[in-house]
Amino acid sequence: MNSVESEILRSLPKAIRVLAEKAASGSVEHLKSLSSKAREYQVHGVAILPVLYIHLDPVHIPKQITPESSRDLILAKWSFISIVNFCSVRFTMNGSEPGDPLFASVTSNWTRLYPWIPFFYRNFLADLASARSRSNSPVSLSEAAKITVGFMATLCEGSPKARSLLIATTAIRTTIMQLWITVADMENDDVDADRPSEPPARALSHLRVSMGLVIAFCLTSSAAGPTLPEFLAAAGGTSVVVATTLRHLRLLSKEVRELKEPSTPAESFQKFGSCLTFSSSFSQTVQIMLTLSQEYDAAREEFISRGSVYTVATALAQLRPQILSELPGDRDNPRTGITPRRETLYIGYRYIQHTMLESDDGKASICEAFRTRLLETILQTGHTEYERIPRQKREADVDVGLLIRLPHLLMHKRVLHIAARSLSRIQSRNIEVHARRDRVLWKYWDAFKEAINRYLRAEERLESIERPIYEFTCGGDQAGQKCISREETDVELYRCSGCLTVKYCSKHCQRSDWMKRHRIQCRIIRLAIGPLGSRDIRRNLLMIASIEAEERIPEGMPLQRFLDDARRSNPDYRGDVIAELDMSVYPMIHSVQPIYRYRNIFIKDPTYADLFRQIRSASSNIYKVVKLQQGNTVHYLLSPSTVLDVVFGWPQFEGVD
DSSP: OOHHHHHHHHTSOHHHHHHHHHHHTTOHHHHHHHHHTTTTTGGGHHHHHHHHHGGGOGGGOOSSOOGGGHHHHHHHHHHHHHHHHHHHHHHHHHOOOTTOHHHHHHHHTHHHHTTHHHHHHHHHTSSHHHHHHOOSOSSOHHHHHHHHHHHHHHHHHHOHHHHHHHHHOGGGHHHHHHHHHHHHHOOGGGSOOSSTTSOHHHHHHHHHHHHHHHHHHHHHSGGGGGGHHHHHHHHTSHHHHHHHHHHHHHHHHHHHHTOOOOSSHHHHHHHHHHHHHHHHHHHHHHHHHHHHHHHOHHHHHHHHHTTHHHHHHHHHHHHHHHHSSOOTTTTTOGGGTHHHHHHHHHHHHHHHHHHHHHSTTHHHHHHHHHHTTHHHHHHTTOOOGGGOOOHHHHHTSHHHHHHHHGGGGGGSHHHHHHHHHHHHHHHHTTGGGGTTTSHHHHHHHHHHHHHHHHHHHHHHHHHTSOOOGGGTBBSOEETTEEOOBTTTOOOOOEEOTTTSOOEESSHHHHHHHIIIIIHHHHHHHHHHHTTTTOHHHHHTHHHHHHHHHHOOOOTTOOHHHHHHHHHHHOTTOOSOEEEEEETTSSSOEEEEEEGGGGHHHHTTSHHHHHHHHHHHHSSSOEEEEEEEEETTEEEEEEOHHHHHHHHHOOOOOTTOO
16 A cells, blocks of 8 residues: 555544454455445445555465465455445446546556456366365355456446456456356356345346346447457357357346246345346347347358347247336336336347348348247337327337338248238237237337238239249240240259349250340340349249239329429429339338439449430330338339230239229
């Protein structure tokens, strides 16, 4: 201790000063007493901390554990426990305040303290089997875990500067990541309860939440950006981090599933406390998944391949009834009660939405979520009447956003059928009643239901008519007859690389058809599948055409008024317009746009560029396009129903103009 710290210590009340001086001299009992009185002596914490630093000088770290080093380790252990207790009490009382003198004292002594973290981990935690069997150890497995995890978690919560130091200290990155992996492997009996009435399982849950907090800061905070690859490497690579993250989340789901129904008010309070712990752990873990998925495509796909969507959706379904149950005071002040608890579920919805929009196969992700009762969970997450959330704010919430984005996926047969089964299950169990109290949620749920039924009707109509010939027949001719039908032979058919739609059994048939008609047809078909030639669009072209053919421009649409306004506001306007059907939303939207707004879209593909020039050279035309969305990519197709009719003579639907 320096002279200033000694002077401050002498100014303390006599009883505290005597206790601190004896602790400084190496009395284990007096160190324990200081630790137990952290709340009582909180106001004097800054004066007491230098006493604890005495026993944490790195010179006391032994190269190996011997009977002679045991006393130094015990003093270091209780000094660390005391620091954690003083900091925890200060954070509980004051929260995170920049420049807090207690946390400032700890961060100024960071170089003295952090070398102990890898020491405690390496000697008392790294080998769980040995740690469990070790007797008469100066530091138990439980104590080592609470010291290392508790110290880092408390600093992360209470001090922005301490968080930055933790992230920037390269010497402990491997320890942090390995400790996170170890905590996932710990069992209930490995961690001692802080109070006799506390079950061991809850003590382990608290430890995992604290460790998750540290990892979340290390991997997801803005300060962690440049060091993220180094943390991943310290853990053993992205695959290890992905596996460990999912393991923590599955352990959480298991704990929520095993919660017992309370029989007394005290048990109810204890259960709710556990649920808040679980919800905090869920938020941290899913945020790690979301951050890694946004930063690394490979990490996102590995999460998905390892079942992340199922795991997140399952945890959402299990957590929802626990954290959204109404508590006393929720009605009086929902903004500090049930509303922030619902945010826990929203982060899970954000992850599922991310996989739907960004993954290589968003359809598979949303199908997995549907199978895991995602729609049921969303309907039961709705806001209550007493929360009084403004409509615009509610429409920006992620659960509503998911319902808004889901209809465009219904053109895929697999998504449509699984969504239809979910709808049937929801209606049979009367789950919709929960959503009716939330007008915004109900509005978009009702639209989604209508979309499901609309696409089911379109599919039924498609099954009643003959499929277009390009789906099953070679496009070439031999003596005026179609060459081969795939229904009658095993000959493999090859797709035209231009239109990606018509198929041929041989180069001969392809050349023959190209000279006769496909030279013209190819460019027309290309317009109907979009510049990128999406496989999903080709597979669902008949469904898209069916819906488009059924969608009539609404009567009374102010076309002439639009033309007049466009002519006045745009000198370059010549009367050439596009009638757009937006199938990326539901209800679908009809609009009329000037053709020049599509210039940048059309010009990307030579075929579209030619069309653009033809339209611009005409005196007055109205062309129809269909707007689709796949993930975050928007596609514009020249009227698929018209193209299929012109090229293949695919019949218009009965009753459709």
